[in-house]
Amino acid sequence: MKVLVIGGGVIGTTTAWCLRQDGHEVTVLDRASTLAAEGSFANGGMLHASHTEPWNTPAAIRQLLRWVGRENSPLLLRLSQLPHLIGWGMGFLRYSQPHYHRRNTRINTRLARYSQQMTRLIRKQTGIRYDEAQRGIIKIFRSRRELDKAALTAALTAELGVRHKILDVPETLALEPALLGICKELVGAIYYPDDESGDACLFTRRLGELAQRQGVCFELRTQVQSMELKGGSIHHLLTSRGIRQADCYVLAAGADAPLLAEPLGIHLPIRPVKGYSASLPVSGCSGVPRVPIIDERHKVVMTQLGERLRIAGTAEFAGYDYSIRTQRVRIIIEQALSNLPQLAASVDRDSASSWACLRPLTVDGPPILGRTPVPNLLLNVGSGHLGWTFAAGCAYALADILNGRRPALDLDGLTLARYARCN
Numbered sequence: 308m309k310v311l312v313i314g315g316g317v318i319g320t321t322t323a324w325c326l327r328q329d330g331h332e333v334t335v336l337d338r339a340s341t342l343a344a345e346g347s348f349a350n351g352g353m354l355h356a357s358h359t360e361p362w363n364t365p366a367a368i369r370q371l372l373r374w375v376g377r378e379n380s381p382l383l384l385r386l387s388q389l390p391h392l393i394g395w396g397m398g399f400l401r402y403s404q405p406h407y408h409r410r411n412t413r414i415n416t417r418l419a420r421y422s423q424q425m426t427r428l429i430r431k432q433t434g435i436r437y438d439e440a441q442r443g444i445i446k447i448f449r450s451r452r453e454l455d456k457a458a459l460t461a462a463l464t465a466e467l468g469v470r471h472k473i474l475d476v477p478e479t480l481a482l483e484p485a486l487l488g489i490c491k492e493l494v495g496a497i498y499y500p501d502d503e504s505g506d507a508c509l510f511t512r513r514l515g516e517l518a519q520r521q522g523v524c525f526e527l528r529t530q531v532q533s534m535e536l537k538g539g540s541i542h543h544l545l546t547s548r549g550i551r552q553a554d555c556y557v558l559a560a561g562a563d564a565p566l567l568a569e570p571l572g573i574h575l576p577i578r579p580v581k582g583y584s585a586s587l588p589v590s591g592c593s594g595v596p597r598v599p600i601i602d603e604r605h606k607v608v609m610t611q612l613g614e615r616l617r618i619a620g621t622a623e624f625a626g627y628d629y630s631i632r633t634q635r636v637r638i639i640i641e642q643a644l645s646n647l648p649q650l651a652a653s654v655d656r657d658s659a660s661s662w663a664c665l666r667p668l669t670v671d672g673p674p675i676l677g678r679t680p681v682p683n684l685l686l687n688v689g690s691g692h693l694g695w696t697f698a699a700g701c702a703y704a705l706a707d708i709l710n711g712r713r714p715a716l717d718l719d720g721l722t723l724a725r726y727a728r729c730n
């Protein structure tokens with residue numbers, strides 16, 4: 308079958324690779340000049356089944372409201388965005404109710420676990436290298452209350468097979484000596500041994516090269532302007548380089564997906580949530596953390612990727628605004644380095660490269676996968692803060708759906724149909 312994939316981020320490229328393995332004739336269209344130029348370019352690098360809670364926890368919503376307009380807060384709601392968030396925001400609040408939140412955490416965890424297996428499979432099949440590490444991930448805590456709360460979520464995800472170990476301070480330091488300088492502030496940590504890390508951009512570009520060698524065509528610098536219907540199905544795509552046609556179309560356009568789907572009458576409850584990262588060269592520095600770290604208090608992550616330390620964080624409801632505010636980058640760098648005093652003393656902050664991008668966040672948390680009311684349009688969208696983690700699992704699941712195979716992953720709670728049900 309001839310398939311057009313819209314979007315060459317980690318999701319679209321991995322999907323294209325999987326579809327090619329099934330023998331389809333695949334073309335990826337992307338407006339950028341390289342793969343992984345947007346949301347997948349410089350993310351936190353974590354492949355984690357341990358961090359699958361949707362963002363609309365009641366506590367996060369309280370913090371979001373308390374911090375409206377505050378430039379230095381990790382969660383930022385810009386007042387100008389309020390009119391665009393009214394309907395979606397009501398849904399976001401509704402899904403923060405504990406029974407929805409627990410259910411969606413389970414759905415995300417199931418997908419993340421499957422995805423981790425599929426990422427390992429791709430690694431084994433291709434030998435692809437992407438500054439990957441299999442050292443687990445550690446979440447650190449400065450208050451007993453925060454640790455106890457996170458332990459409850461860890462117990463929930465443990466029911467689905469996510470192993471974890473609660474560590475006291477000496478155990479935390481034994482696992483990650485780079486935290487020694489803040490030992491007096493810490494109350495403990497949770498270690499997730501099965502989580503991994505790696506550079507999503509390297510993965511995407513290298514998998515793209517392999518896919519290209521196997522016959523996938525990448526049409527870059529090609530903006531999809533609209534999907535044109537005839538008889539209820541997509542007849543062709545209108546692009547900046549002319550018309551493109553296929554038997555089947557996969558929408559994997561990250562934060563832009565709702566803009567392309569809406570004219571077809573397909574409403575995708577996704578909003579862009581901006582995040583920032585900084586990549587610091589750390590070769591030769593002392594006190595570089597070996598194990599990726601999540602600092603729950605400051606909501607920043609730190610991941611060693613080859614000779615760089617990737618620091619990522621902040622969630623900003625700012626619409627489709629890609630601008631990089633240096634002040635926000637500086638804040639995440641300082642918050643991250645406040646955990647790593649030894650590194651903070653030796654690293655050159657001025658050599659950091661900064662990045663900002665939009666996470667495609669669904670109203671309830673899990674991504675949206677599979678069929679739509681338009682018979683030849685499939686979705687692989689809305690992976691939010693977990694798109695790197697979910698990429699391989701979503702790609703395999705989508706290939707199962709397109710081929711009419713029974714998906715190896717249970718799709719309950721992952722399809723567009725869930726929004727039609729009022730449960």
Ligand SMILES: Cc1cc2nc3c(=O)[nH]c(=O)nc-3n(C[C@H](O)[C@H](O)[C@H](O)COP(=O)(O)OP(=O)(O)OC[C@H]3O[C@@H](n4cnc5c(N)ncnc54)[C@H](O)[C@@H]3O)c2cc1C
Nearest residue numbers: 314316318338346347350351353531561582693694695696
């Ligand atoms: C700061 C930050 C940290 C993060 N950390 C992590 C992490 O540690 N672990 C994790 O799992 N996830 C993380 N994420 C989330 C993850 O990066 C995203 O979910 C993921 O990259 C989304 O991939 P995607 O392919 O759906 O979107 P993108 O990578 O944005 O790809 C979409 C592509 O579609 C193209 N496109 C859009 N519209 C059109 C159009 N009309 N025509 C042609 N092309 C189009 C774009 O050019 C783009 O290349 C993080 C995100 C951010 C912002």
